[in-house]
Structures are given as structure tokens and as C-alpha cells.
Amino acid sequence: METNLLVAGFGGQGVMMLGKLLSHAACDSAQKNVTFFPSYGAEQRGGTANCYVVISDDAIGVPVGDVMDDLIVMNGPSLNKFIGALKPGGRLFVNSSIVREEIKRNDVSVIKAPVTELSLKLGNPKVLNVIMLGVYIGRTNIVDEAVVEEVIVRQLGKKAELIPLNREAFHAGLEIGKGR
Amino acid sequence: MEKIYARTKGLRPGVVGGFCPGCMHSTVMKLIGEVLEEMNLFERAVCVLGIGCCGLHMDYISFDNITAPHGRACAVATGIKRSNPASLVFTYQGDGDIAAIGLGESVSAANRGENISVVFVNNGIYGMTGGQMAPTTLMGMRASTAPAGRSAKEHGYPMHISEILDKLTAPAYIERTSCNNPQNTLKTKKAIQKIFQNQLDGKGFSMVEIVASCPTNWGMDAIDALDYINENMLPEYPLGVIRASGGLDNGD
């Protein structure tokens, strides 16, 4: 079993962090192989950002594939750029707060989550990526949610006061992902 | 009978250097050998030789040495000193090495206040390669690559490395000396002592620039070369202490 995921958005949305948190959690799960490949523009700020995550029970030969099982888009341009890479029957996760573009595919399942709005409601716009990670895990259960939560606390817990916020954000996402 | 003078142990016994008559490289290395001997530093000394006539010393000296790529002596010395701080590391470079191809390495090592000593022999011309123009070549001085003599319009002006490095905050000590007469030669020896002692004291980048002759490529005999230093080189490159203490002296 191998899952190819592409996470795309613009710089500053925590796209890379989302992919890394998921990958760390997969690494912590025994028997799982995982690769994370970042792709940046040359600009330090405001450019495009996307990353490829492959999670597999076997050795991973192709860390940067052409056909994605799952696609997370955090902004409109990313939707248009990458929607074609999603396989028929694939899962599309959309930041519905800012993605206004029409989804021109009807052979994929779409999970909409207004993560920008939700992050503002939680009081910190930076946690939109953690919410989206929750949505993804809630829907796919690709890595055990408890393992992901441990990784979030470990990786984002350098400031102790941010731990409850990140937990809350992750759980808010899980709820959406599970369809509650 | 009392022995009042002996060849320094720093020079290989029984070997006559292959430098031209009137060349000051042998004088300068003799002084270095004497200072190392007097300061009891042979067990720690590592000499980083530049490319060109400087490199001829590799076979004439009796202590540890390494030949640096052309111009990179200060970078090589940085690596040796940082990885083995107990050693006494000094570069021995000519003007083409330190001021042309190695300007970046020289300025950067000085700017880092690297705890090394630099012996810079300035004779205003490329020696081993056959008298080509150097950054330190005097105005009007003929060189094989400036047959009509150095002109400001075409080549710019002589470069003053000591003064350039003095603009930096970190260097601990910079002095310009010469070996054109016995008094100045003794001053050169004292300056070498000073830059070695600074390294032992952890003061950082210390350099002596020695204004020297190259009779062969200047196209004159050894005696005339001494006069040429007095009359032409020293007005352009005045002797004296250029930097007496450095930014790292404050202990930060």
C-alpha cells in the first residue's frame, strides 16, 4: 500500500510544516516508509510552496510522482495547477475559506474545510496548516491520530503556551475530516 | 673560543638556497628561523608557503611546512590553526600571492581576526614567473607584462595592502619593515618576534610587510637594488607600525 500526497499553497501557509508533521508521524509509526520532498520557488517570501509526501508499506522508489492519490490545496492557484495530477477516485482537500475557483473534476471526492476562517476563530492564523492536517488524518486515518498529535506537540511545542492551541486546532480538523 | 654566531637550525644544514644574488627571501627566512629558535617554537611551527619564489623555501627549511594554492595561504593557515590551536602557524607570501590572486583570502582572514601570523614579502614584481606586473609594482616601473612601465590609466596605482588591512577592525598588528640595511633588518626580526608572540597570546591576525628587492627582475645588480628600495620603494611604502593593537584585544 502506497499513498502519494501533494500539499500545495503559497509561502507562509505552513505547507511544508504540514507535510513534515505528517512525515514525522509516519516515520514514528513502525513499518512505514515515508519520503518528504520540498519544492520552493527561489524567492524567500511570498512564492509558491509545495511538497510531496509518500507513505508506503514498502521501499519507496519514486518520491516525486506524477499521479497523486491525495491532494491538499491551500489556495486557488494551487488548485488550478495541480488538480490534473489527482488520480480518478483521488481525494481533494480544499481550503474553502479562500479557494473560490470551480473544481472542474467530478471523478474525485472533495473535502472542503474553511481552515483560514477556523484558524482566525481559534485566535491564530498560523494554525491553519495544523487544522488541515487534522482534516486529512480524520478522513484518511493514514497514520494513527494519537501518533500525529504526539508529533505536533513535540515539533510545535517549543513554546509551551502554544501546545493547547495546536491540539485544539488538530482536533477541530479531525472533526471535519471525520464528517462530524 | 666563544661561538657568537651560528646558522639557525631553521635552515637545512649544508644547503645553499637557490635564490638570486641580492634576493631578500633568504634573509627573511633566516630571520624567521632565528626567531623560532630563540622563542623555542620549532616543535609547534607550521609554515604555509605561498606560490612563486616563496615556495622555493620548502626545500631549504627544516621545520613543518605546506605549500598553499596560489593566494590561499591565509585560508590554509586558518584550517591548520583552527583544527590544531596549539600550533604556531604563519604564512609566507609574496605580493602577487597576497595582493592579487589571494586578496579575498587575505582580507577575509584579517577581518575574522584569525589567530595567525603573516609574513608578506613585497618586492613589487612577480619573481619566479619572470618579472610580470604585480599590484604593488611602482608607477612607471617596467614589467614583462607592462613593457612601457606601469601607467595609472591602464593599470591603476600601487596597492597598499597594509593600509587596506588597517581599515579593518580585527587585525592585531601590522608593521612595514625592510631588509635594505642592518638596522631595518633588525627591525624586521623584532617585527617577526612580535607577530609570533601575538599569536601565542591569542591576539589574532598579525602581519609584517617586508619591502624587499628583486634585482633579477628589476634588471639591476644587488647594490643598485638597495638604492632603488631607498629612492623608489620606501617613498611609496613608508616603514613603520601601521596598526599597533586590534579589535580583538578587548577580549570579545
Add this chain to the structure above:
Amino acid sequence: MARIFMKGCEAIAEAAVRAGCRFFAGYPITPQNEIPEYLARRMPEVGGVFVQGESEIASVSMVYGAASAGCRSMTSSSSPGIALKSEGISYCASARVPMVYANISRGGPGVGSIQPAQMDYLQATKASGNGGFEMLVFAPASAQEAADMTYEAFDYADRDRNPVLILCDGVVGTLMEPVELPEMKTDEEVARIKNAKKPWACIGHGSDYATRAWIQPGQWSTVTQQRENEKAAALYESWRRNDTRAEEYLTDDAEVIIAAYGISARVSKTVVDILRAQGKKIGLIRPITVHPFPFESFKKLDYARVKAVLDVEMAIPALMAQDVEKGVGDRAPVHTCLCSGGNIMKKEHVLTAAEKLFLLVK
């Protein structure tokens, strides 16, 4: 053993520390900045030295100096920066100074592209500097291999008193994946390595010409220069016999052979698995040392059976193909499957090329 999720570049940096490297100098260039950044943090923790040089040339010169003082030393860069380092590498090879360096390679020529490529094959394997010297060149295909090969590289460098190159494409360098790190050498082991009898190390040996250390990147005498060249040539020859490494995957009954290294080999292996599942007889030869090149792996193939060879690399024009052709000779046609410019080799690209070969073979 614990798996740590890290970048190929970080794996190289940490493996170097664990192998006892205590001096690193480097200069910023994408995509290898993670190596100097990691070591800027890490070296002080283990009593080592990190210096950001003023250029690639200065950095490799610093490593030449530190290694000449007996310290396990390393530098890294990416393609255009590696070109600048060729001066210092050549000096190390000439003076027989052990050191390790990594090229996290990107597109070229010139400033090229900052994205991954395999355009430095000829530079790495044929002429990494002036003067016809050779080096062991390892080509990792994963972060794990990057760590393991870097760790070993220091032993090879010390054994041979010669530079060793880790030729790591930008994909493997920037890819993050789980790594089991090699064992950390203790402070005692590191000190033992540094203080091991190295009469050549410039640390100060007194004033006796006979016993002084003398790091000599060249010879005045034509006689001794030729002798040094002959000694080096004998060393290089011993590598071809003893140290050449390749992975031969499902080659025994293969009718089509893919030749690829680094990330291209990893992608190609997936393609081999896909085609094997369809009953197609295909195999892979992956040079692990790209120098010396595993010619023998190609020479020993049964060409009554092998009908074609497909060279897969992220380089246009094809570069490794020159060696593959030398190994195969006129016994089978060598085709190529290429991309460059920072484009990463695609599975579909290789699959299509391999399927086409099977059609030609029939």
C-alpha cells in the same frame, strides 16, 4: 535502532560528525545549505570547528589546511561551487591529503538551475581538477546511503590519503526520509584517529629536515613527480580491483538492462518491479561507486540474452552513457532516457522508454 526523519544533507552532516569529522568549512549555495547550517550548530557541541569561508575556494583551502594537520575534515557545495573547489581538491590529491567532500548536484552548466540534476558526472568521475588524479566517488540513492557512505568515506580517505567524493543529486540531498544513523565515534576514538601516527601531518615536528612534515602538492623534480604519479596510478588501479561497487538487480535472466545511479536508479528500480510484475524480463545495474565505474557488471552480461541497455540519467546530453557504452561495447545497443534542467526523472518517462525497448527487441 531508532529511525530519525531527516534530509539527505542532514544525514551527510551528522554522519560526518559521527565518523569523527571535526573540521568543516563551506560557502552557501542551494541546494546544500542544510549541510553547513547543520554543522554550524553541531560542530561546537562536539568540540569541532565550523568556518563559513569567504568563498568555495577559501573553504576547500581551509579543509586542505585542517586535513594537513591530521584532522578529519570536510567541505560541501553544489555544482558551480564544486567547480571552484577543483583547485583545492587537486592540491589534496597531489599532496595525498585525506578529506571528504559532497556535491549536492543541481542543473548546469554555468549557474544552471537550483533544482536537482545529475549534470556533474564527467566532472566527478573524470576530471575533478587539473592533473589527472582520481578519487573514489560514491553515489547514494537514499538518505540512508548518504549517511552510510559519508561515514565510510572518511575511512577510505584515511586509508588512501586521498580525497573522497560523495556525488549526491539534489533529490537525495533535499529529500527527507527515515535514517538509521551510524554509530557515534567516542571522543577517545576521535582523538585516536587524529593522533594516529601521521608523520606527514603538519603539527610541528622540530627542526630536523629528515623528520619534518612536508605537505607537498607538487615536485620540483620531474623524476619525483613521475614517481608520485606512478604511485598514485597504482592506488587507483587497486580500487578497480577491490573497491568498485554496484547493485545488480534482477539481471540474471534480463533481456533489457537499465543503467542508472542516484535518484534515477531508485525510480528505475520501481519501473523494473512494475515490468517484472507484467512478466517482462528487465533488470537494473546501479553503480554505487560511479568511480571506479563497475564496467565488469556490464561486461559479464550474457549478450546472447541481453538485447538492449537503457541508460537513465538526469543529464542532457547523456553523460554516464559514455561509460555504459564502454562497458557494453558493440554487444548491445545503448539507448537513453534523459531529463535535465532541474526536472526530476519521472517513473512514466522511464516506463515508456523501457516498454519501447521491449517492442524493439521483439
